[in-house]
Amino acid sequence: MKRINDLTQGPIAAKLARLTIPMVFGMFSMVIFNLVDTFFVARLGTNELAAMGFTFPVVMFFIGITLGLGVATASVVSQAIGRGDTHQVKQFTTHSLIISVVIVSLFAVLGLLSMNKVFGLLGANQEITALVTDYMRVWYVGVVFVVVPMVGNNAIRACGDTLYPSLIMIISTLINIILDPLLIFGLAGFPRLELAGAALATVIARAFAFLLSLLILHFREKLIDFSLPKLKEVVDSCKKILYLGLPAAASRILLPLAVAIIMRLVAGFGPKAVAAVGAAVRIEMFVFMVIMALATALVPFAGQNWGAKKLDRLKLATSYSNTFSLVWGFLSFIFLLIFAGPLGRVFSKDPVVSQSITYYLWIMPLGYGLRSISMLTASLFNAINRPFASSALNITRMFFLYIPLAYFGSLWFGLSGLFFGLLLANILSGLIALRWQKALI
Secondary structure, X not given: OOOOOOOOOOOHHHHHHHHHHHHHHHHHHHHHHHHHHHHHHHOOOHHHHHHHHXXXXXXXXXXXXXXXXXXXXXXXXXXXXXXXXXXXXXXXXXXXXXXXXXXHHHHHHHHXXXXXXXXXXXXXXXXXXXXXXXXXXXXXXXXXXXXXXXXXXXXXXXXXXXXXXXXXXXXXXXXXXXXXXXXXXXXXXXXXXXXXXXXXXXXXXXXXXXXXXXXXXXXXXXXXXXXXXXXXXXXXXHHHHHHHHHHHHHHHHHXXXXXXXXXXXXXXXXXXXXHHHHHHHHHHHHHHHHHHHHHHHHHHHHHHHHHOOOHHHHHHHHHHHHHHHHHHHHHHHHHHHHHHHHHHHHHOOOHHHHHHHHHHHHHHHHHHHHHHHHHHHHHHHHHOOOHHHHHHHHHHHXXXXXXXXXXXXXXXXXXXXXXXXXXXXXXXXXXXXXXXXHXXX
16 A cells, blocks of 8 residues: 555646556557457458457447446545545455456356347347357356456556556457467467457456456555455445446446447448448547546546545646547547548458448547547546436437437438437537536536
8 A cells, every 4th residue: 555646746737647658558458459359350251340340339338337347446446545544445446346246247147148139139140140159158258357457457546556557458468469360260270269269369368467457456556455344344335336336337338238229220231331330449449548548547536636625636637638638639530531541441351341431430530529528527527426427428428419310310311421420429428528527527
């Protein structure tokens, strides 16, 4: 506990930069993680790439649960640090890990039992459903390895340490890069497992992250408490964690549901459209890795200052973050306006797929700045004990903006109209987020 970085003192911009920069490299590694899978799977064929696209909503469902509980962990731990309560820092970290593992394991069992039905409802035909289940059967078995690193790393970040969580993410990505071609194509004497090989490479990489995270949490950061707690302490800490974690997890669970509905609309234009959107979403993650890093950094910063009742620092940090989001969104728009075509051709040799990727990357960046503000605002609200406001913002964006506007856009103007509908939703959600910031922060 001597390693805690006090975020309630010192220059705000410098503190945010020191927290964000290591996370950029960590987020970059996670984007590479996903893109490497997409790149190698694309070499198998369009159906395999489409199958990867159909896995996205389900994978995001589990990531959403873990992220929600991870944000709750970072919030309660950072607030405890701001109050100077080191006992609760350990207590919240330990209980968060246990709760997360139990919840995700239960959902994994349900997922294994319902794979064919779920992916059929998403619009996958029989051939693609068979490919999807090859991947997801392996992924479900190893999903628990995702939980501990994500939740534990949030506890470490709450202490102002973003370096070690980033290193864990980078090591995991390097392992996946090495294993993907070996297990997918059967190189160097390994069996050719195709989509199942991509899933197995992911599980092995996450297992290494699981081990590293536990070792750092226990031996370096001293954040795991093995003492027998009092029943009242367990109940109190679980209430606080779940008060923040359940709304955050619920909104993130609804996100893949909304994505699934969007993908169902896209599926109406055929497997090539699904393949294109799945690849384009992974490409644009490069843009949002910086914003996700900043959002991750804002949680411990906001939590510590909220706990210490230093609201002026919190407001100034929010203003800095909004300005950065708009500038970054504009620069991303210019970059993708130039390079969308070449990127589309890199990720698919099929001219229809590559053209759809290009259109997506020409249209969507117009709203990246305001979309980024919406993402940052949701994180800030969780950090300052406003989980229901955060959930309301996410639900409004997905179900009152994304889905209706995408539906009518696709109905009237086809696949490009769907993209323009998503663009308008991003713009409106960012404007709403700015309004709510002024009311609650």
